[in-house]
Each structure stands twice: as structure tokens, then as C-alpha cells.
Amino acid sequence: MQLRWTALSTAALCACAASASAQENIPSGAYEVTYSLELPHVAPTQSNTAKVCVTENHAFPVLSANNPLARCPASDIRRQGREVSFRIVCAGPNAAKADALFDLRDDGFDGRIAMNMGGKNMTMTEVQHGRRVGDCAAGDTTR
Incomplete structure (x- = not known):
């Protein structure tokens, strides 16, 4: 199922440190992100797909x-080589x-967002696999 991500998610925008080398950054452009939810003791949910235009070094929104x-x-954003971690509170x-x-990969990213819904x-865990599919088109949601 192709979904178009239409709301800017400031929840998980991740900016890299200026000292990170260009080879560690994923290129800007349109990314197709396949994502699913994993719940303890339950089979993973059906995968969904969203198209996201990434203009910063990294944009990893919660898509569910x-x-x-x-x-x-997002807070406590940390970068070590090709690994990016952060908290959302x-x-x-x-x-x-x-x-x-x-x-991070040269052509995309793989990620896991382990979530606790608080009072509930x-x-x-939201599992994401993103791959670059080209340049952003007019009308694409920008990160």
C-alpha cells in the first residue's frame, strides 16, 4: 500500500554534526520507506510504504x-560513523x-524506533527500511 507522508514530523528530524564526512551522509532526495510495527508476542503488522523527500542529512519520522x-x-541526537541514535519524548x-x-547506507537506511506509549x-517497535528512489519532485513533502 503506497501512502504519501503529508505531515512534517519534527519528532525525529536528525541533523548531523558539521564535522561528519560527506561519505557518511545519505544523499538528499526522495526516499521510499517501508515500515511495519512489531509488538511483543504478536506477529509483525503488514508493511506500509511512504515516500519522503529528505533535504537534510537525515530525517527519520515516526510513520505509523x-x-x-x-x-x-527528538533529543539526545548522536552520531557515530554510520549509526544515528536519538530519543523522542x-x-x-x-x-x-x-x-x-x-x-545509514550509501543508498538508504535501516532503523528501529522502540516505543513506549506511557500510561497505556x-x-x-517501528521498523523502517528506506531507499533512495530519485530526486524530490514538486509537491513532495520536504524534511
Whole structure:
């Protein structure tokens, strides 16, 4: 199922340090991201696909539908070689939070966002696989 990501997710925008070498950055452009949710003791959900225009070095939004973490800010962004990690923490008591780890490739990325839905005591992991599919087109959502 092809979905078009239409809302800017500031939740997981990840900017690289200026000192990172160009070969460690994934190129800007349009990325097709296949994603699914894994829940403990439950078979993974059906994969979905979103097209995202990446103009910064890395943009890793939470893509799952109806997920409060898609609207929450990223923090503790760390970069070590081709590995990027960050936390997402929503405001308020019993709020949702997540820890993310992404592995960069020359043509894309693989990542896992381990989420805890706070007061619901529910945990799940969003698994993402992104690959560059070309340049961004007019009308594509920009990160």
C-alpha cells in the first residue's frame, strides 16, 4: 500500500554534526520507506510504504498511523560513523517516549524506533527500511 507522508514530523528530524564526512551522509532526495510495527508476542503488522523527500542529512519520522510520537521532538541526537541514535519524548505525565537507532547506507537506511506509549503501558517497535528512489519532485513533502 503506497501512502504519501503529508505531515512534517519534527519528532525525529536528525541533523548531523558539521564535522561528519560527506561519505557518511545519505544523499538528499526522495526516499521510499517501508515500515511495519512489531509488538511483543504478536506477529509483525503488514508493511506500509511512504515516500519522503529528505533535504537534510537525515530525517527519520515516526510513520505509523495515529502515533502520538510523530508530533513529539527528538533529543539526545548522536552520531557515530554510520549509526544515528536519538530519543523522542512527548510532554506531560505518562507521555509516550521512544529510543531510535538507524544504520545509514550509501543508498538508504535501516532503523528501529522502540516505543513506549506511557500510561497505556504498551511497547512496540517501528521498523523502517528506506531507499533512495530519485530526486524530490514538486509537491513532495520536504524534511
